[in-house]
Amino acid sequence: EAQVTQNPRYLITVTGKKLTVTCSQNMNHEYMSWYRQDPGLGLRQIYYSMNVEVTDKGDVPEGYKVSRKEKRNFPLILESPSPNQTSLYFCASSLGLSPLHFGNGTRLTVT
Amino acid sequence: GQQLNQSPQSMFIQEGEDVSMNCTSSSIFNTWLWYKQDPGEGPVLLIALYKAGELTSNGRLTAQFGITRKDSFLNISASIPSDVGIYFCAGQLYYGNKLVFGAGTILRVKS
Numbered sequence: 001e002a003q004v005t006q007n008p009r010y011l012i013t014v015t016g017k018k019l020t021v022t023c024s025q026n027m028n029h030e031y032m033s034w035y036r037q038d039p040g041l042g043l044r045q046i047y048y049s050m051n052v053e054v055t056d057k058g059d060v061p062e063g064y065k066v067s068r069k070e071k072r073n074f075p076l077i078l079e080s081p082s083p084n085q086t087s088l089y090f091c092a093s094s095l096g097l098s099p100l101h102f103g104n105g106t107r108l109t110v111t
Numbered sequence: 112g113q114q115l116n117q118s119p120q121s122m123f124i125q126e127g128e129d130v131s132m133n134c135t136s137s138s139i140f141n142t143w144l145w146y147k148q149d150p151g152e153g154p155v156l157l158i159a160l161y162k163a164g165e166l167t168s169n170g171r172l173t174a175q176f177g178i179t180r181k182d183s184f185l186n187i188s189a190s191i192p193s194d195v196g197i198y199f200c201a202g203q204l205y206y207g208n209k210l211v212f213g214a215g216t217i218l219r220v221k222s
Contacts, residue, residue, distance in 0.1 A: 004153075033209075042117070042199060042212040043154070058209055090153050099144050100210060102153030 002027045004103035006091050012109045013081055021076045021106045023091030029101075031094045032074040033058070034066065036087040037105075043090065049074055081110045117200050117213025126222040130187040132198060134213045139180040140202030144210070145172075148197040157198075158185070190220050 004025045013019055025032065033048035035058075045058030049068040063085055065077040074093075078085060086109050092100040117134045124130060134143070142161055146154035158169050160176035160183060167174055173186045183200055200213040 035212075040120075040214055042115075042214040043201075044212070045209050048209065092153075097142075099142075099156045099159050102146075102155070104151070104153045 002101070004091055004093055004101050006089075006103035006106050008106060009104065010107050012111065014111055015082055016080045019078050019081060019108075021078075021089060021091075021108070023074045023076065023103060024072050025074075025091075025093040025101070026072065027093065027095065027101065028071065029093035029095045030071070032068065033092050033100070034064070034074070034076050035090045035092065036060065037090060038087050046076070046089075081108075083110050086110050115200055115202055115211055115213040117216055119216060120214070121217040121219070123219045123221065124190055126190060126192060126220050128190055130190055130194070130218060131184060132200075132216045133182060133184040134200035134202070135182040136202055136211075137181070138204075140204055140211075141180070142203040143174070143176050143183040144201040144203070145174050145183070145185045146199045146201065148199065148215075150196070154199055187218075190218075192220050192222050194218060195220050 007022045030051045034046040035043040037043050044060050046064050047066040049055045055066050089106045091103040094100045115134045115136050144159050145157045147157050148154045158174040163180050164178045165176040171188045197215045199215050201210045203210045
């Protein structure tokens with residue numbers, strides 16, 4: 001089944017403790033992206049990647065890092081999480097002109 | 112960054128009623144997309160629009176790409192309880208360009 005898989009689905013952590021949210025897609029998509037969803041703000045792009053080893057900042061990249069060493073994986077790294085990064089995170093991918101496919105989300109709470 | 116104005120923010124309607132929501136932008140897009148998000152899930156694509164003036168249907172859903180390329184609307188006819196969720200519009204200027212999302216319309220249906 002074609003899908004975008006994020007892990008974990010839920011994560012509670014403390015300020016400053018490095019964490020990684022993984023994202024994997026099995027559709028051979030070139031384009032991958034991370035979004036955060038906050039009430040009243042919709043989905044805002046954090047980082048995106050047009051292909052392997054090609055990444056670029058979205059609208060809200062501060063406090064996040066990404067890497068794209070392989071086509072299928074696009075992890076989101078929070079080196080020193082802070083409470084304002086408490087949010088619902090979505091990974092998405094697409095091929096060519098096709099619309100984005102989204103994962104099921106990771107709900108992160110930073111205390 | 113760019114923003115889309117999506118309205119209404121929320122709707123609480125009677126089962127069987129028709130629903131209309133829209134998105135406007137200060138800048139043009141070449142693609143308009145409509146997504147639906149169920150609780151605990153990632154957004155799922157409902158309708159994609161690629162041409163100004165295009166009117167596309169998907170079952171009870173109809174969406175239009177505004178002729179100015181700065182707006183789009185989504186109509187749902189004869190709403191049913193499973194229509195509840197958050198509906199997002201999204202605009203894209205060209206492939207590889209980021210997808211800009213509206214803040215979402217929360218739809219509740221009372222049976």
